[in-house]
Amino acid sequence: MNPTLPAPSSAVSDRVRPLPPMSSSLMTKRRVSNNVMKGLCGLATILAIIPLFLVLYYVTIQGIKVMNPAFFTEVQRPAGDPGGGFKHAIVGTLMMVGLASCIGLPVGILGGIYLSEFGQNRFGFIVRFATDVLNGIPSIIIGVFVYSIAVLPVSRATREWNDPITFSAWAGGLALGIMMIPTVMRTTEEIVRLVPQSLREGALALGDTRWHSTLKIVLGAAKGGVITGVLLAIARIAGETAPLLFTAADSLYMNLNPSKQTASLPVRIYLSATSPDDHWNALAWGGAFVLVAMILILSLLARYATRARNV
Numbered sequence: 496m497n498p499t500l501p502a503p504s505s506a507v508s509d510r511v512r513p514l515p516p517m518s519s520s521l522m523t524k525r526r527v528s529n530n531v532m533k534g535l536c537g538l539a540t541i542l543a544i545i546p547l548f549l550v551l552y553y554v555t556i557q558g559i560k561v562m563n564p565a566f567f568t569e570v571q572r573p574a575g576d577p578g579g580g581f582k583h584a585i586v587g588t589l590m591m592v593g594l595a596s597c598i599g600l601p602v603g604i605l606g607g608i609y610l611s612e613f614g615q616n617r618f619g620f621i622v623r624f625a626t627d628v629l630n631g632i633p634s635i636i637i638g639v640f641v642y643s644i645a646v647l648p649v650s651r652a653t654r655e656w657n658d659p660i661t662f663s664a665w666a667g668g669l670a671l672g673i674m675m676i677p678t679v680m681r682t683t684e685e686i687v688r689l690v691p692q693s694l695r696e697g698a699l700a701l702g703d704t705r706w707h708s709t710l711k712i713v714l715g716a717a718k719g720g721v722i723t724g725v726l727l728a729i730a731r732i733a734g735e736t737a738p739l740l741f742t743a744a745d746s747l748y749m750n751l752n753p754s755k756q757t758a759s760l761p762v763r764i765y766l767s768a769t770s771p772d773d774h775w776n777a778l779a780w781g782g783a784f785v786l787v788a789m790i791l792i793l794s795l796l797a798r799y800a801t802r803a804r805n806v
Contacts, residue, residue: 558784574772584763594668599675607683630677638738641670662756667743671732682724726797736761
């Protein structure tokens with residue numbers, strides 16, 4: 496013992512005295528309780544994933560029956576006429592998701608960067624609160640909102656009194672883009688906030704500007720998590736039906752003009768599944784299978800992006 500250090504007092508020695516050995520009965524009780532809780536956690540996990548596997552299994556079994564080249568290369572035929580496919584709906588979904596990404600991704604990513612880097616004030620609190628509220632608004636409300644600000648005004652300005660309402664893929668993309676913003680913004684904020692402060696300080700110490708270091712250094716370090724949030728947001732909006740009923744409506748024809756009403760997979764699935772025609776019902780299962788496959792692929796890509804970021 497170092498003679499310059501005072502000897503520990505008896506009170507300190509009592510506090511650091513080792514605990515008495517645990518009895519075998521107490522060890523057995525703790526081991527049993529630990530195993531029981533582990534078993535309950537595993538059972539809860541199995542109960543949580545059983546519905547997912549049942550849905551995937553049933554949709555796959557029903558949808559694989561109509562999977563053929565015509566499903567992807569032909570449009571849906573009128574009720575009572577066998578054959579055809581969902582080419583127009585698949586293309587319409589991809590087109591509106593692309594339009595929504597052009598609207599929602601820049602706003603969401605730049606807004607998330609602002610909240611993380613400069614949002615520690617009252618205005619940032621208001622934006623963060625508004626984003627959380629927007630994330631909880633039902634999708635049908637967003638559809639009605641876009642219908643009132645984008646569909647009806649355009650229809651009144653461009654049509655005669657007896658013309659039908661002008662639904663369009665532009666309006667559908669706008670509704671889906673609004674739904675993407677809160678998910679992308681909050682994900683970007685949380686991921687960018689995890690970037691070490693030393694990276695920012697190092698870039699500024701080398702003479703870099705604040706905006707350039709934020710976009711190149713900070714966002715570059717967080718790109719894996721940002722990509723994950725983007726893919727999850729796209730997977731969410733790809734299956735939305737309610738906002739498209741009020742904005743893009745539906746069509747049985749192939750349409751590449753975003754100014755006209757456009758078919759989509761969710762709406763086509765809904766209309767085909769509720770039709771009395773058996774062939775349309777079968778096509779609805781095929782559309783559900785394709786939609787689930789698209790969302791599954793996006794989820795796997797999100798997991799891969801997360802894994803690449805963590806390695």
